[in-house]
Amino acid sequence: AADSFENGLLTGRHLLITAGPTQENIDPVRYITNHSSGRMGFALAEAAAEAGARVTLVAGPVFLPTPERVQRIDVISARDMLTACEAAMPCDLLIAAAAVADYRPEVVAPHKLKKDPANGDGLLLQMVRNPDILATLAGRPDRPFSVGFAAETENLLAYATRKLRDKNLDLIIANDVANPSIGFNSEENAVTAIDRQQHETRFGQASKGHIARQLVAFIAERFNHPER
Ligand code: CTP
Numbered sequence: 001a002a003d004s005f006e007n008g009l010l011t012g013r014h015l016l017i018t019a020g021p022t023q024e025n026i027d028p029v030r031y032i033t034n035h036s037s038g039r040m041g042f043a044l045a046e047a048a049a050e051a052g053a054r055v056t057l058v059a060g061p062v063f064l065p066t067p068e069r070v071q072r073i074d075v076i077s078a079r080d081m082l083t084a085c086e087a088a089m090p091c092d093l094l095i096a097a098a099a100v101a102d103y104r105p106e107v108v109a110p111h112k113l114k115k116d117p118a119n120g121d122g123l124l125l126q127m128v129r130n131p132d133i134l135a136t137l138a139g140r141p142d143r144p145f146s147v148g149f150a151a152e153t154e155n156l157l158a159y160a161t162r163k164l165r166d167k168n169l170d171l172i173i174a175n176d177v178a179n180p181s182i183g184f185n186s187e188e189n190a191v192t193a194i195d196r197q198q199h200e201t202r203f204g205q206a207s208k209g210h211i212a213r214q215l216v217a218f219i220a221e222r223f224n225h226p227e228r
């Protein structure tokens with residue numbers, strides 16, 4: 001299968017992919033994260049390498065094998081992920097498949113937090129915004145062809161289109177995470193790609209590997225022929 005897909009669509013191109021969740025520390029033993037499995041991003045990295053790209057995969061904490069011929073950089077937090085991505089620039093294409101934590105605790109407690117009777121039965125954590133990795137890279141003067149994912153549980157296409165605009169992307173891949181049989185922590189996915197002309201292309205339910213190969217072919221086609 002890999003051989004038949006070895007099509008050179010992305011030969012000589014450097015493709016940067018973010019994948020997985022990030023972890024944001026609360027104290028030395030606790031953190032905040034999300035349910036991202038990293039599988040979609042890793043499948044995209046594998047498919048892009050098969051298409052001839054030089055692939056840098058910046059991965060949050062996941063236990064997945066590194067695809068062949070992919071350079072993997074492991075990170076923990078959103079800020080680490082941004083630093084690693086900036087160090088990997090320049091690239092020709094960026095696919096942001098990571099589920100980046102939007103907020104992190106404002107301070108990381110130096111010692112394990114103890115239950116404090118002064119707080120009653122509650123705990124208040126002050127959170128601050130993390131940097132937007134995709135918007136930051138897509139906003140650079142040397143911006144790559146930039147592809148985002150929009151994970152939504154409602155108003156999927158409207159929210160996705162807004163993200164495409166706000167982050168100055170070339171494509172956004174809309175992903176309905178309310179449906180438990182697809183997306184996030186499942187084996188399969190079904191997505192809709194939206195371009196700057198708001199043209200929608202649907203990729204029906206299939207394994208993440210199959211969706212990844214279809215998406216890489218679609219992204220490469222748009223990258224190679226932007227006028228079409
Ligand atoms: N993203 C990113 N850095 C962040 C947040 C998001 O790079 N700090 C990227 C994701 O990898 C994804 C896209 O932006 O490709 C959209 O992520 P999503 O969480 O759906 O949207 P947000 O912009 O964070 O908006 P919200 O969560 O409020 O819907």
Ligand code: CA
Nearest residue numbers: 099100101102
């Ligand atoms: Ca978010």
